[in-house]
Amino acid sequence: MNLTMIKKDFSRNKAINITLLLFIVLSACLISVGTMIVIQLFGAIDSMYEIAKPPHFMQMHTGEINWEELNDFAESVDYVESWQVIEMVNIYGGNIRITKPDGKYYVMSDSLLDIGFVKQNDKYDLLLDTNNTPIYPSKGEIGVPIILLDSYDIKIGDTLTITEGDYSKDFTVTSYVRDSQMNSTLCSSTRFLINEEEHDEIKNRIGKIEYLIEFYFPDESLASKFQTTYEKAGMPANGQPITYAIIRLVSGISDIIMVLIIVLVSLFLIFVVAICLRFTILTAMEEEIKSIGTMRAIGMSYKNISQIYLIKYRFLAILGCIAGYALSLVINKYFTSHIAETFGPPKLTLAAMLAPIATVCLVYLFEIYFCKKIIKKIKRITIVEALRSGADRSKANASRVAKFINLSKFKSLPVDILMAVQDVAVKARAWLLLFFVILIAIGIMVVPVNLHNTFKSPKFITYMGQSQSDIVVSLAKSENIAEKFDEVFDVLNSDSEVEDYNVEAEVVYEAINKDGDWTNIHVDCSDVAKSELQYLEGKAPENENQIALSVLNANEMGVKVGDTLPMLINGQEMSIVVSGIYQDVTSGGFTAKMMRPYDKEAVEGYSFYINVKDGVNIQKKIDLYKNKMGVETEVVSMEEFIDQTLGGVSRQLGKAVVAVIIMSMCLVALIIILFFNLQAAKEYSQVAIMKAIGFSVQDIRKQYLLKVLMVSMIGIVFGTVLANALGEGIVSGILSILGLGISKITFIINPVNAYLLCPIATLIVAVAVTWYSSKAFKRYNIVQLINE
Template sequence: MLARMLQNEFRRKKGITLTLFIFVLLAAILVASGTRMIIELTHSIEHLFTQSKTPHVVQMHSGELDRYKVNEWTQANELVDQYQIVDMINVDGSHVYFGAESEKGSIMDMDFVVQNKDFDYLLNMNNEKVQVNNGEIAVPVYYLQEKQLQLGDHVVIQNGTFNRSFRIVDFVRDAQMNPSIIHSKRFVISTHDFQMIQHNTGETEYLIEFRLLDPSKTNEFIQTYQHAGLPNSGPLVTYSLFQLLNALTDGVVAAVIIMVSLILIVIAICCIRFTMLATIEEDYREISVMKAIGISGRDIRTLYLSKYVVIAGLACIVGYLSSIFVNRLFTSNIMLYMGIAPTTWLNEALSLFAVAAIFAIVLGCCILVLRRFNQISAIEGLRSGSLGDTNISTMKLSLSTSRWSRSVPIFLALQDVIQRKRMFQLILLVFTVSTIIIIVPVNFLNTLRAPSFISYMGVGQSDIRIDLRYSEDVEQRYTELLEHVRTDNDVLQYSPLVTSQFNVRNNEGGYDHLSVETGDFNIFPLSYLSGSAPKTDNEIALSDTNSREMDKKVGDPLVLIVEGREKTVIVSGVYQDVTNGGKTAKALLPYDKDRVLWYVVSLDLKDASQIRDKIVAYEQAFAPAKVTDLQGYLHQTLGGTIDQLKRVTIAVLIVSLLVSILITSLFLRMLVAKDHGDIAILRSLGFALSNIKLKYVTITLILLSIGVLAGTVLANTVGPWIISAIMSSFGASHIEFVINPWQAYILCPLLLASAITIAALLSIQSIREASIVQMIVE
């Protein structure tokens, strides 16, 4: 009987059965893809770190290095398992060529290294140790993506009379410096070529790297290192921070996919409910006949449930298999930058569990809806052929006094919406949620693209940013740069900023390193979550991440070591910063020139049209300074994240429109089936089919208008809160959307409205020409 029933269902109700299958399929694909992406991201990072033997602690250092002192201290430290000092040659981008043009406009530090011997291996695209010969080079995957490089292409270093060409033989995955948000990239060359470059160009910098016997004692080790007076002229980075920075780009995208997946699952459940209600309406007489001949309600429910078990089960299986291929769309960046970790049974088990959860939710929904069989009376069903409307509001409109009295179909539509509010709640919810999941990713994408997003990176908005990294004469170059800017008549205003390291007392009474930017923060101000910029040398502003980790709020004291003495400063404000792991600070303090990390000069021009020419002029005058405009800085830092989010946004838009079209079709099929008798009465009163169809289109448009309005409001209020929750772990806990009115208020709602209107017009074609007697009998 079940086999015959299923066969008849596919023949008689191909549309409804196929739609139900599609919705469960979509839900299964989305949840399986989202789950698999999170798993693959986690496992890929773990695999990359394992294969490369990523150090647990890295102290970056510029300037002279006492290797003997570091070695002696390390040998006596019981926490250390392995250690090494990595020499890097930092070559200015203006001397590096991937083609005809140099990389003088790049914000990335280009560091040339040899492969490490003991750990911190630089890996190729198979996650194996990179090996190169003389004249060969392995280039970071960042440039593979940005410059569309290929094996066999050449990289040229040219500085004056020195000219050296390298052939690209591999691309590098670097656990420390993979993501674009880290402005340093390591190129692997041979020992012979390294020595040649070292003697002819660039500045030597160092990575003092440690692997610990017990990684849980990282903080204890850092405290010991900092108190030993060892080289520390640069940031100190930990294993956990490397993990966070590697997860940033794909982690944000994965979080957005999971969020959208969960919302779409809710919509899918609503769709299933509509589908089943429509099926019950169409099968009402058959169900009544089965009850009349003695088949129990329980047996009837079992028959129907078996049908949905088969459909949902098949959809979940196909959805799970499809997710394997769909997932490649979202994991392409993971595969490029980290590779795919070997698949384990846990990977598939979790994805299968997620799909099984969808199957269980579908069955639970089916069981709840099938309880309606208890309300079906055999006699009433055979007499009326309809379950009838329940919970109809007693509120009615008067046709004679209504302003819509000249358009009776519109009046009837309004009255229908008012009287049957409960019936329309779910379709209204779907329209609202569809609007939200279309607009929120679009707004987030526009926010990442906007120049104002620079404020979430702890940087004020300016026309041009000039970065000076460490070199032997950096102090002199910085002084010359300031003098030049000060006398430049084209400059409207400028702000010199110096980032250096200070020791800050922690809650345990020891001292940690704190990167503090010093300068005037009123020229190019930031937006503060609380408080304001420091105005005196007794105040300090903390990044949101530092504020939470240090448990310091506005007004709380903080103890720093300034010029060799303890100095208590008060937290004046808290700002957002997604760079450097979100751990920065700003103050008006005298800095130690020996502990400077970098110098920055931000400036505005009197004539913004001169930005490109002025960038070129400053690059030539102050090479190897990195001179960028705001948009270029954002693109080089967040370009990969923006591209990933753009793909997700397009996918979400397509899925949301598809879901809205299908559920509109289902809803109108159900409504027309339920109102069959009312339609017959309207026809008997002389209403044309066009007027009856207008009534149902109007109902859809009324609900759509309310849903789009509510969805737009929620997308621009609740949406930033959702995105802020995702971004809080990366240092930005309060995102404010930059809204493009044309896209958010016109284009997106218009796309949704157009798709739903077309679906409504096609769906109501089921209201056919027929004799009045035939319609009443049916």
């Protein structure tokens, strides 16, 4: 009997039921995909980590090491299970040449990552191939980090040459390397893998050695405790300390941001499904009010009547959730391709199968609970009220609204427009469904689009601890860094096409952290304060006794604006006032800015931020500078600087944006189909009468199109306003939780995308679907209405 009732209802209301089904499919699919990606992401990371064994705590260090002291310290900590020190030979990208089989070549001088050459370790922190097997290169072979393949065309069989002075050595690319800890563009370094014998050779001939001091514990949660112990013991710490938790977070950050967008959108979609179910059920109850009264009159209980209504929606929810889950299995590969490339193919484990099923079941339970809440309204319907036609009440409601609209005042407007405006005003409550869904659709589309544009914009450099410029020239520390500085200085001063430039020197001072210990702090010193940075509190330094700290550095030092920070500068202890706290995602988020003279002998590197005059071709200028300044100088455009740092995050976010836009367009199309079919049944008599008194089908279709356009445009305006008002707060909260060095973000909006293309695309879909759906008016006629 139940199956027969469902079949009859589906045959009578095909469009409505199919539309509701598709809504449920979309919501279940997205929540399932989001859950599946999270499980597979961390499953793939864990599988890789089981083989690679990244450190639980790592201290990067440049400089001398007292090996005996370090060994004694490690043995004194009872929970240290193992430890090792890796020698990474950092070689400037300008000294690395990639040669193709046809003889063409390029140098890697524009690489923003520190390029390190290492040998394979014995047991821990292993570098893997694309099959997640440890690589052991033979002499003359080299493994290239996978993360560089997005920026550089490096193929198996290419020749990689390192040179410095009269020293040169060739390697053949034989494998791509998966690195368990340096596998994101947000990391400051990346590692090439070479043979042990050749590693011992080059470390004495080229580059600069940086030590990776790594420790392992029974439980990785001991890393924070150990870090405090390590720093208090005064162990080597001229570099960034990194814990297992940070390695894990940075490894998956690009996919995590994508998942968060998908999950947020799916939650909004579940809300839309709830709104649609409410509207559909109430419309059905309104149309069948007399049938409900009859059933109550013959003695049927509320439970029996509610089950008649609920069975259809229960069937739709079950079918939609099953179909949504099945669809998520199909489209999952689109979102997990980056995971497969970086960590290895994610395994479809039992947890990866059951967790999405659990979330889909929650969607089902929520929708059924919501349906039951709405159907409870039947309890409040008396037999007398149900058997009385609701027409008089509808007319009364209409008259109360209609009295505020005087059509005689707008006689100059076309009749179609006047009637459309009046109908929307009189039936405003019915049109609220379309309004809210359009509002949500435009909102969930505009926020990811704005976020993606923000990450891609050159202006995002202000969230990376730098002010905006056209070109960035960088000098790494070397024996002849002073000569190279003078050379760059002369080139820029003699270039008439340079508008202005600013020089920033990176130096390392010491400061007292929140635990009362002296720790290294990397400071960028310049003559001009970076007032364009994204300051959360305070402002840029105004004199040499002030310092601006990044968010994470301020937390590490335990200071706020106006506090005094004890610092050791050039061997002299000073009290420096914190003038401001800014946001920065580079260098792990730990940076600082000062306007203070510095010791040139202690400089770790220089950066020149150059603005050229209007009309100057930036790429040609970059090529010219590369030729003049030599391979030891890194020259990149601001766009390239951002792309190399955030390219991985931006690309994954782009995938989410594409999915959200497609889903939003489907959402708009489905809601109009649903709304039209629900309203069409209620307005059958009105349309038939209009045709009888002389309105053509085209006139009626135009009126309906005008109504949809009017409501859609209002929804787009409100949706855009809400997206701008609430979107930044939501995204800022998420980024703050992730601990990337950003806690408050202001969208950098592309008006064409956000305010033109997205609304136009929405309106085009709305118009096309409305015009197609309104063809049904051709079948409406007064004779059939009278016969009924």
